[in-house]
Structure formats: structure tokens, C-alpha cells
Amino acid sequence: MTHTANDYYVPHGSHWPIVAAIAMFMTVIGAALWFNGELNGRMVLFIGLGLIAFMMFGWFGTVIHENLQGMYNDQVDRSFRQGMMWFIFSEVMFFAAFFGALFYARVLSVPWLLGMDSGFTTHDVLWQGFNEAWPTNGPGDVGGEFEPMEAWGIPALNTLLLLSSGVTITLSHWALKVGDRGRCVLWLAATVLLGMTFLGFQAYEYIHAYTGMDLTLASGIYGSTFFMLTGFHGMHVTIGTVMLIVITLRAAKGHFTADNHFAFEGVAWYWHFVDVVWLGLFIFVYVL
Amino acid sequence: MSTATATYDEHHEHGPDKGLIRWITTTNHKDIGTLYLVFALIMFFIGGAMAMVIRAELFQPGMQLVDPQFFNSMTTVHALVMIFGAVMPAFTGLANWLIPMMIGAPDMALPRMNNLSFWILPFAFTLLLSTFFMDGGGPAGGWTLYPPLALQMGDGFPFMIFAIHLAGISSIMGSINVIVTILNMRAPGMTLMKMPLFVWTWLITAYLLIATMPVLAGAVTMLLTDKFAGTSFFNAAGGGDPVMYQHIFWFFGHPEVYILILPAFGIISAIVPTFARKPLFGYSSMVYATASIAFLSFIVWAHHMFTVGMPVVGELFFMYATMMIAVPTGVKVFNWVSTMWKGAMTFETPMLFAIGFIMMFTIGGFSGLMLAIAPADFQYHDTYFVVAHFHYVLVTGAIYSIMAATYYWLPKWTGNMYDERLGKIHFWLSTISVNVLFFPQHFLGLAGMPRRIPDYSVQFADWNMVSSIGGFVFGASQLLFLWMVIKAIRGGEKASDQVWEGANGLEWTLPSPPPYHSFTEAPAIK
Amino acid sequence: MLALVTGPVLADWGLLNMREGVTSTSHAVHDLHMIILWVCVAIGIVVFGAMIYAMFRHRKSKGSVAAQFHESTTMEVIWTIIPIMILVSMAIPATKTLLAMEDTGEADMTIKVTGIQWKWKYDYIDGEAAGISFISSLHPDHNSARLLGASRDTDVLRKQFGDTYLREVDNPLVIPTGKKVRFLFTAADVIHSWWVPDLGWKKDAIPGFVNESWTRVDKPGIYRGKCAELCGKDHGFMPIVVVAMASDDYEAWVAQQKGSAEQAAAAADKTWSKEDLIARGQDVYRTNCAACHQVNGKGLPPAFPALAGNAILNDGDASRHIETVMNGRPGTAMAAYRGLLNDVDLAAVITYERNTWGNDGGVVQPADIKVAR
Ligand code: HEA
Ligand code: HEA
Numbered sequence A: 001m002t003h004t005a006n007d008y009y010v011p012h013g014s015h016w017p018i019v020a021a022i023a024m025f026m027t028v029i030g031a032a033l034w035f036n037g038e039l040n041g042r043m044v045l046f047i048g049l050g051l052i053a054f055m056m057f058g059w060f061g062t063v064i065h066e067n068l069q070g071m072y073n074d075q076v077d078r079s080f081r082q083g084m085m086w087f088i089f090s091e092v093m094f095f096a097a098f099f100g101a102l103f104y105a106r107v108l109s110v111p112w113l114l115g116m117d118s119g120f121t122t123h124d125v126l127w128q129g130f131n132e133a134w135p136t137n138g139p140g141d142v143g144g145e146f147e148p149m150e151a152w153g154i155p156a157l158n159t160l161l162l163l164s165s166g167v168t169i170t171l172s173h174w175a176l177k178v179g180d181r182g183r184c185v186l187w188l189a190a191t192v193l194l195g196m197t198f199l200g201f202q203a204y205e206y207i208h209a210y211t212g213m214d215l216t217l218a219s220g221i222y223g224s225t226f227f228m229l230t231g232f233h234g235m236h237v238t239i240g241t242v243m244l245i246v247i248t249l250r251a252a253k254g255h256f257t258a259d260n261h262f263a264f265e266g267v268a269w270y271w272h273f274v275d276v277v278w279l280g281l282f283i284f285v286y287v288l
Numbered sequence B: 001m002s003t004a005t006a007t008y009d010e011h012h013e014h015g016p017d018k019g020l021i022r023w024i025t026t027t028n029h030k031d032i033g034t035l036y037l038v039f040a041l042i043m044f045f046i047g048g049a050m051a052m053v054i055r056a057e058l059f060q061p062g063m064q065l066v067d068p069q070f071f072n073s074m075t076t077v078h079a080l081v082m083i084f085g086a087v088m089p090a091f092t093g094l095a096n097w098l099i100p101m102m103i104g105a106p107d108m109a110l111p112r113m114n115n116l117s118f119w120i121l122p123f124a125f126t127l128l129l130s131t132f133f134m135d136g137g138g139p140a141g142g143w144t145l146y147p148p149l150a151l152q153m154g155d156g157f158p159f160m161i162f163a164i165h166l167a168g169i170s171s172i173m174g175s176i177n178v179i180v181t182i183l184n185m186r187a188p189g190m191t192l193m194k195m196p197l198f199v200w201t202w203l204i205t206a207y208l209l210i211a212t213m214p215v216l217a218g219a220v221t222m223l224l225t226d227k228f229a230g231t232s233f234f235n236a237a238g239g240g241d242p243v244m245y246q247h248i249f250w251f252f253g254h255p256e257v258y259i260l261i262l263p264a265f266g267i268i269s270a271i272v273p274t275f276a277r278k279p280l281f282g283y284s285s286m287v288y289a290t291a292s293i294a295f296l297s298f299i300v301w302a303h304h305m306f307t308v309g310m311p312v313v314g315e316l317f318f319m320y321a322t323m324m325i326a327v328p329t330g331v332k333v334f335n336w337v338s339t340m341w342k343g344a345m346t347f348e349t350p351m352l353f354a355i356g357f358i359m360m361f362t363i364g365g366f367s368g369l370m371l372a373i374a375p376a377d378f379q380y381h382d383t384y385f386v387v388a389h390f391h392y393v394l395v396t397g398a399i400y401s402i403m404a405a406t407y408y409w410l411p412k413w414t415g416n417m418y419d420e421r422l423g424k425i426h427f428w429l430s431t432i433s434v435n436v437l438f439f440p441q442h443f444l445g446l447a448g449m450p451r452r453i454p455d456y457s458v459q460f461a462d463w464n465m466v467s468s469i470g471g472f473v474f475g476a477s478q479l480l481f482l483w484m485v486i487k488a489i490r491g492g493e494k495a496s497d498q499v500w501e502g503a504n505g506l507e508w509t510l511p512s513p514p515p516y517h518s519f520t521e522a523p524a525i526k
Numbered sequence C: 001m002l003a004l005v006t007g008p009v010l011a012d013w014g015l016l017n018m019r020e021g022v023t024s025t026s027h028a029v030h031d032l033h034m035i036i037l038w039v040c041v042a043i044g045i046v047v048f049g050a051m052i053y054a055m056f057r058h059r060k061s062k063g064s065v066a067a068q069f070h071e072s073t074t075m076e077v078i079w080t081i082i083p084i085m086i087l088v089s090m091a092i093p094a095t096k097t098l099l100a101m102e103d104t105g106e107a108d109m110t111i112k113v114t115g116i117q118w119k120w121k122y123d124y125i126d127g128e129a130a131g132i133s134f135i136s137s138l139h140p141d142h143n144s145a146r147l148l149g150a151s152r153d154t155d156v157l158r159k160q161f162g163d164t165y166l167r168e169v170d171n172p173l174v175i176p177t178g179k180k181v182r183f184l185f186t187a188a189d190v191i192h193s194w195w196v197p198d199l200g201w202k203k204d205a206i207p208g209f210v211n212e213s214w215t216r217v218d219k220p221g222i223y224r225g226k227c228a229e230l231c232g233k234d235h236g237f238m239p240i241v242v243v244a245m246a247s248d249d250y251e252a253w254v255a256q257q258k259g260s261a262e263q264a265a266a267a268a269d270k271t272w273s274k275e276d277l278i279a280r281g282q283d284v285y286r287t288n289c290a291a292c293h294q295v296n297g298k299g300l301p302p303a304f305p306a307l308a309g310n311a312i313l314n315d316g317d318a319s320r321h322i323e324t325v326m327n328g329r330p331g332t333a334m335a336a337y338r339g340l341l342n343d344v345d346l347a348a349v350i351t352y353e354r355n356t357w358g359n360d361g362g363v364v365q366p367a368d369i370k371v372a373r
């Protein structure tokens, strides 16, 4: 049986998934060994990560190839789109856990430790000297004195950067839809540039926090929530930027047409998601 | 049907590869379903063997067999293996096998990812079980991994955490596949409200999974950084709170228990009408009830935490919300009973397990409702009463539904009938022993026996011995199940396409066993 | 109502049912339990009755022909409304009981309870007993009987300990009858949960936070319970014993405790002989440290380090040793004993460790501890 455009394309067996599973297995073993203080764990970790990258090239390469061969009909395209949306939803819930931790600490645990609401016995019996509200590193002064992060410097600038990158990617999409490949690539490149600038600023901010403000991952609950939230976000921006670079190259090679460009849209959604998370971060981590 | 048979014959392009490579590289929903089911069965036996260690140590008071730390890790890993290794993969295996056949699709929507979501699992559980051989032994802080206790684990700690991450990634990908398949791959005419309930319940389950597994991933990530990176999420001295972990965990954990039961509801809703020879009573209210249960499951989590010292308004809220779940669940039970009412019932093994499910799950539901009453839970909490509750809903609930499903669809999958006489023996042996095993645990809990202890006072001796004997018999009965499945795979009386006189649904229009690709051409839906 | 009738009858079920207990709270909880139990039984009879009836009457082998109805909005509404009504009628008494249980105001006295792996510490905060403080752990006889390999069968255990196997402590908590006693719960290391069934509730002890509860026991007696939250290796061996005493006995007990407290204070100021410290240290060690580091000092490596031959203990300078015991090792099971043991006990246990199992690390005096504080 051969495939016609009407058939839903069901690929024949593929070896990429098992490569992926082994790569993930190696990655986490390496990381676990490293956490346990076995420094050669890092080697395993890097081999695992390399294997993941290799697998991605291979797997996505196959998919791109099949797509360009015209093996995917509209229904396949819809599967990809819906899959991407649900994946983004799962990412949203991952961030929700950390936002939940932030709200819990700010609204419940820190006030309780301060003796507010039902927490007065906690304060009287255990933490009498404790009196600093958010931002705080807790009654045990975990990690020592630190300086909290200011919102209206680099973070505000970063907000602008990310927001405008949301605009540029939309401009690029419009260009793609009218079939203007040149402008599409141009705006994509601008988006990449904005993303990288964002990352540069954030790296600078982190270095400054560690060296100039004594603000670290170990600075009590403030440091924990600050770095975990912004760190995971930064990681997602990095992934997003890599994906953007890939589709920029692909757009330049003419892989996308005005009505068939799932990869482009998937990346764009992802980028918007990263954007929105940043807005949440900016408001709840930096401003408030 | 003729198209389907035709496809089956055309092995050259779409038939399976040969040997091991077939199973490792497969993108076929049936192969992957089989892999999931076999994996789940292996895990069920591993988890069950750990339960046997628990019951053997508790056979009589005094410490006889294992040391307390090892006992605790048996309890912990027993639960992790059963939940994440046995029940969830078993349901995913059923979803893989059945959903495409039920909605008239050629395969799952994203076949390569489907393979990946399965193949992550063996690696994840290798990681988890390998911790037993590391310094400090396996995880011993309970399957809920509460800090600070969980943080006291030895070298195995990061391996266990990553095992959970991997299993979570696998579930998320599996669920994305299920949802996309259901929403995008239905044959023309298969409207949402025409889908079999098994498909509906899995749609909602998959949604629950995507919404909660990432939250669990976040929670265990925080454990990891609290241990290795100096963060203070669960440390009061740094401004965090150990109880915060419990909130995040149970925000995942409670929906999780419905993840373990909603597909079961779907299975029962398929089996009861078949053997009552009567359409399912109240189809649409079943759908709405499932959705309500899913919705409520997000706002009841703290009923696991009544004793942590929440403000009293919180306790009241979670008590009321939890009690509400009895209403939609009751609707389901009543609908099943009404489906049987005035039917023409026969009692083949799948039906026996389904009826066993309805009765014993309801008993577990009743004890759940008792636990929901906050002031009473101050007594029940962390006793064997809770253990009895959740084994009624999990073993005679989830596991029974999986056994019922296996008997029901095995002839379709293999083309061979299972041994009906042995099936009935398996049912009766299991049902009697499982009640001997878990019913006395209600008494133990009420009389004051805490859970997660390796040794106890002598006044609990009698019921523990009874329970252990029930446990050994129940465990041994499952060897019968294994034997029967193997037997049916290897041969036996040929099954017809319809298999069951009263069966309804697209999967029964395919030959037994079905072709390698289910519906390459969309079937017509009446 | 139902509960009033059935309660006394069922109290004799003994080991089948929830204990009625000895406080107003435990009675209220027991009544509530009986109500919901019977409601569930009643619903069960109706539902299972209908099912069993159908299974016998509507079976194919009896010639039953399947009807084809599959919907009835009336029925659906009925079986939605009735359960809601039943639930509301359960929620009302439950709410009342809960509100009463959470009211810790107007207490006559306060006791702080600290959960430690795997023992309880009790501090009397106010009232005549203010200042009394002690640690309560599994009774040594029970402790040796429960070790792996001590392997006794049920009859031997029953003969030796009666019903109290694993439910006996060295120092029970003593409270006066007829007084509202407020408890403050916290923990030093991991989460524990303080549960005495006869009082009618349990409450978690959370490190870094304080939870409150209260009880009033009118009947003098001994009430036993257990730690109810998994807290590590010896979670199963962390019993609770509460002795409720009439006020005379209670006062006598307080006086006696105060006497020994004064002695202890005096003892902290004097210089001790090595032998006395070691003798006392051995007791302290057995109750507080042996669960992890073992009686023979060999520990259970790698989880719990050996102290025998340990470099820190044989160092001429004891300060690392003192510092470890007083402040613990954050992030491990080794708790900070600074707030758990007094100067003499700390000095004694440290001296004991430094001079046993072949160690030779010299003497540490209570005065040295005082300096370290
Ligand atoms: C499949 C899994 C499953 C299912 C379906 C349920 C279902 C329910 N569970 Fe259960 N539960 C667990 C698995 C499950 N549970 C597990 C694993 C734990 C322990 C976790 C741990 O600590 O390790 C637990 C613990 C647990 C607790 C915490 C106990 C404690 O630790 O102190 C509570 C408290 O409220 C609870 C309540 C309920 C309720 C109200 C339901 C309801 O959904 C039940 C509804 C069903 C019915 C009520 C029966 C049918 C209804 C009728 C016939 C209608 C009429 C009835 C009435 C009006 C009464 N469960
Ligand atoms: C789906 C989930 C699931 C399933 C199927 C089971 C199945 C069983 N469980 Fe488990 N259990 C949990 C989920 C589950 N459990 C959870 C969540 C906990 C809480 C953990 C915690 O506190 O953290 C728990 C805890 C738990 C405890 C309490 C431990 C404690 O508190 O210390 C006990 C004690 O009796 C127990 C017993 C059993 C038994 C006897 C079975 C039996 O049904 C198992 C039967 C299966 C087999 C026995 C395997 C098949 C046969 C063989 C391997 C052949 C060899 C056997 C013989 C020859 C006899 N379980």
C-alpha cells in the first residue's frame, strides 16, 4: 500500500525513540552521579546530552524530510499542532508548581513564621527574633545577608526586550503568510537577537547577584524562588532561542510555505509562552 | 471490514519487523500496547513480591525477617512500583490497544513519540530499583516522599528523583498522544458523544495527567535542589515550610488517584452492558459525572493533610469539597446497577470481575467518605484504616478493572479464548482472599495500628495474621492469571470477531486478532 | 440518635471498632464515626441489595429478556439529590465537632511537645510544673525485645509485656485530670505525629512550625499511643504514654520532678569525676544515640557513622565533637542536641563516647558545655 495524500501517515518503525530513551537515561545517571559528588558523572552527563542533541537532529531531520516529501496531510499537521499545544500546557503546569511555591511562601509560610494569623505560637516559641518580611531568607538567616533584586533596572529592560520579540516574531509570521521569505527571515533573526540579548542581560544579572549582592540560590526562600523561577525561565528562553535559530535557517532554506509551516508556528507559540511566563515573573518576582 | 483484512495481508510494507527489533523500534499502537501491558504485569509482580515481604514481616509481632529501614523501603517502593509501574502503564497499554480501534483510527496520532513514551519506562524503573544496591539503600520515606525525611536518603536519592522525572515525562507524552488521537483521529461520524466511555474517561484522565505530572516534577525538583543546591523550599529556617511540599505533592497526588480509577470506570462501563445485553444506562450523565470528578479532584487535595495544622476554614473547605465527590461517583454506581436492572445477564469472567469491582470499589469509596470527615480523620489518618481504604479502591478497583479488561479483550487481541473455568476459579480465589487480606485492616486501623510500621503490639496479632494469610493466597492466585494469559497467547479455542454476544463497538467489527493497522480506511459510523 | 443507641453496644466490639476514648472530643469523634459508618452501611444495603436482586432475577439463564431502556432524567435527579442531602446531614455534626476541637483558648496549662528521631521531648511551659522538661523514649526492655533476631513469638511477647509491647516508655508524660491542657507541637528533625487514640486526635509535629491542640481528661489512668507519621527507621518504635493523675498525685509528681531538676542544676556547676560522667553518659547514650550509632558504637555505615575509633572522638581537642553533638549536622539525621539535653547530660554522653569502644579522647565537663553554649 502506498501513501496518498489522503492517508494519515503512520511511520514505519524508527530507531530514534530508543536512542532518545538511552540518551535520557545516560543524562540523568550522569547528573545523579555528579550530584553525589562523583565528578566523572559529568562525563556521562555530557555524553548523554550530546546523544540527545544527536537524536534531535536525527529525529527532527526525519520529520522534516517526510514533511518536505509531502507525506503529511492536514490531519497529521493538526496532530502536530495539538500535540504542541498540550506540551505547552504541561510546561505551564510545571511553572505553576514554582509559582505556587512562591505564593505559598509569601502568603502563608513567611507570615506564619512572623507570627501573623494562626502563626503566633510558631513565632513566640521558635523564632522570636525574626521580624523581616518579604524579601527574606528566613528566620535562620540562611545564606547570610543579601540584597534583593531591583525591578526597574535590567529586569524592566528585559521585559521590553521580550515583549518586542513577541512583536517581531508576529511580524515574521505575517511576512511568511504573504510569502515574503526575505522579511520573514529578517524578523526571525531580529527575534533571535532579542532573545540572545535577553539572555546576556540575565547572565549579567546573575553574575552581579552572586558577586555583588550576596544573593544566591542558597539565600533562603527568596533566593530559592528567585533563582529557580528565573533560572527555569532562562532555560526555556535558551531552548526557545535555539529553536528560533533552527527555524530561521529553515526559513532561509525555503522549508516553509504560506500554508504549511507547523514548525514555525510551534516555535512561535512556545516563544509566546516563554514571554507570558516572563510577565508573570516580572510582576510577582521582581515588582511585587 | 474487507479493507481491513486486505491490509493485514500486505505485510511487505506495513507488517512488523522481525524479532527484538520489532519491539524496540515499533510505532504500531498494538505492539506498543502489548509492550505496556507486559511491562505492567512484570511490575505488578515485582511490586507484589514487595507486598509479600511486608505481609511476611507483619505476619506476627516481633522483628523476624527484615530490618526496619528495609521494611520502610519495601513499603515505599511497593507503592511507587504499583502505581507508576503497574497500574498506570497497564491503563496506557489498554489505551494504546483500544482507543484507535474504538474510534476507527489507523493508529495513534504520534506513533514515534508513542514508542518513546513506552521505552522510557524500563529505564526509569531500572533507575528506581537500582537504588536498592546503593549506599543507604532504596527510598524509605513513603511513596509521598515527604521532606525532611525523604532528604535523609543516601546515594540513591538523585536516582530516585530522576526516575520519577522520567516516568513523568513518559506519562505526559503518552497522554498528549491519547488526547490528540481522540480529538483528531476519530472516524467521520464518531462525534464526541458517540465515543465509548472508555475513550471518554481516558480523554479526561489524559488531561489530568498533563495538568498534574509537571507539578509532581516541580515538587521533586525542589526536593533535589533542597538537598543538593542549598535552596530552602521546605526548610523553615530559610522561610520555607515542609508542609508546602505536601500541598504541591497532593495537588498532583489527589488527581493522580482519579487517574488510577477513571479508566477503570470506562472499562466497567464497557463490560456491564455487554453481559447485561442492554445499553449503558445514562451515557451522557456518565460523561458529565466523569468530568465533575475530574474537576473536583483539583480542589480536594488537602484531605490528605487534615492533621498538619491547617487553619480551620481550610479544613472545612477541603472536607466539604471532598464529600461532594461522592455524588458524581454515586451517579456512576447507580447507572451501572440500572444497566444490570432488567437485563439478561450472564456471568463470564470479565463480568464477574466487573461486578466485584462495583461492589468492592464502592466499599472503598465509603471508607473514603469516612476519611473525608475531618474530625474523624484525626483518628483514622495514617492508620491501617487508610491502608484498607486505598487498597479497596486500588486493588479491587483499579487492578480488578484491569483484570476484567484483560479477560474481556484478550480474545480480541490474541484471537484465542482464555480458559473460562480457570478464569472463574481465579476470580473466586482472588475475591475471597482479597477480602481476607484487606477487610481486617479496617479493624486494625480503628483499633489503633499506625501504617508504615514493621512491628506492632500483640493485640493486633490476630488480624495481622489473618490479613497476611489472605495476602499470600491472593498473591499466589495471581500466578493463575499469569498462566492463563500465557496460555491464551499460545493458543486455545478460536474466538469469533464479535467474541461476546452482547458486545458493541467498532473494535468488535475487526477480526480477532485484528490487523496490524486497525482502520486504514475509516469505518462508517451508524 | 443512632449513635446513642448503638454506641454502648458497639463499645464491646473492642478490637473491631474505633475506641471511644476518655475525652469529650474522643466521644464526639466516635459518635461521628458511628453515624457515618451506619449511613454507609445503609446505603450499601440498598445499592448492593438492588444489584444482587438484579443478578438473581435478571439473568439470562432464568429466561430474562433484556429491556432496552437507557435513560431516565427523573431517576438521575433523584440519585443526585438524595446523596447531597445525606452528605449535608453528615457535614453539620462534623463541622460542629471540628470547630470545638480547634478551639485551644482558655487552657489551664501548656506543654510543648517536640518530636525527635525517635523519641519525644516534653517541656512544661507554665503553671506549677513550669520548667519541667524530659525526654521520653521506648522503654529499654521493649527496645531489646524488638531488635531483629530477638525473634520471639507472639505468646512470649504477650507473656512478657501483656498488651503493652512497644507501647511503654521510660518517662511518661504526666498531666492533671480535669484541666484543659494545651499542647504545642514541633519537631527537631523530620515530621512526626503525636497520637493517643483515647484522646481522640492526632497532630503533626512539624520542624520549624508550631501546631496546637488541647485535651481534658477526667478519668485518671494510663493512655497509650504512637507516633503516626513516618519518620524514618524507628518510626514504629516511638510510643507515647500519657498518665493522667488526680491533682494530689500530680502535685506530688511535680514536686519530685522539681527536686531532681534542682539537683541537676547544682550538678551542672560542679566538676565531675570521669567515672561518674561515663556512668551517666552510658544511660544518656542508650536512650538518645544508640538508635542510630548503635550500642556497640559501630553505627550503621554509611547512613549512621561509627563512633568507635572515629577520629573526631579521639582528637585531643573535643571542640569538633561538642560542636557536632550540640548543633547537629544540618541536612542529615544528626539532630542538634543543644536544646534537647542539659549541660550535664551533654558532657556525660560526650565523655562516655570518648572513653568507650577503645576510644581515648579525654573528659569533657559540664563547664565546657556551658562555654560552648
Ligand atoms: C483509585 C484510587 C482512589 C480513589 C478512587 C479514592 C477515592 C476517594 N478517596 Fe481516597 N485515597 C487513595 C486512593 C483513592 N481514593 C489513596 C492511594 C490514599 C492514600 C494516600 C497515602 O496517604 O498514601 C487515599 C487517601 C484518602 C484520604 C486521606 C486519608 C488520610 O490519609 O487520612 C481521604 C480523605 O478524605 C480519601 C477520600 C476519598 C474519597 C472521599 C473518595 C471518593 O472518590 C469516593 C467516592 C465513592 C463513593 C462514596 C462510593 C459510591 C457512592 C455511592 C454509592 C453514592 C452514595 C454515597 C453516599 C452519599 C455516601 N482518600
Ligand atoms: C495500585 C496500587 C497498589 C496495589 C496493587 C497494591 C497491592 C498490595 N498491597 Fe499495597 N500499597 C499501595 C498501593 C498498592 N498496593 C500504596 C500506595 C501503599 C502506601 C505506601 C506508603 O505508605 O508509602 C501501599 C501499602 C501497603 C501496605 C502498608 C505498608 C505499611 O504501611 O507499612 C500493605 C500491607 O499489608 C500493602 C499490601 C499489599 C498487598 C498484599 C497487595 C497485593 O494486592 C499484591 C498482590 C500481588 C502479588 C502478590 C504479586 C503476584 C504474585 C507473586 C509475585 C508470586 C509470589 C507470591 C506468593 C507465592 C505468595 N500495601
Ligand code: CUA
Residues within 6 Å of the ligand: C115, C116, C118, C191, C192, C193, C227, C228, C229, C230, C231, C232, C234, C235, C236, C238
Ligand atoms: Cu516519629 Cu514516626
Ligand SMILES: [Cu+2]
Residues within 6 Å of the ligand: B253, B254, B257, B300, B301, B303, B304
Ligand atoms: Cu485524595
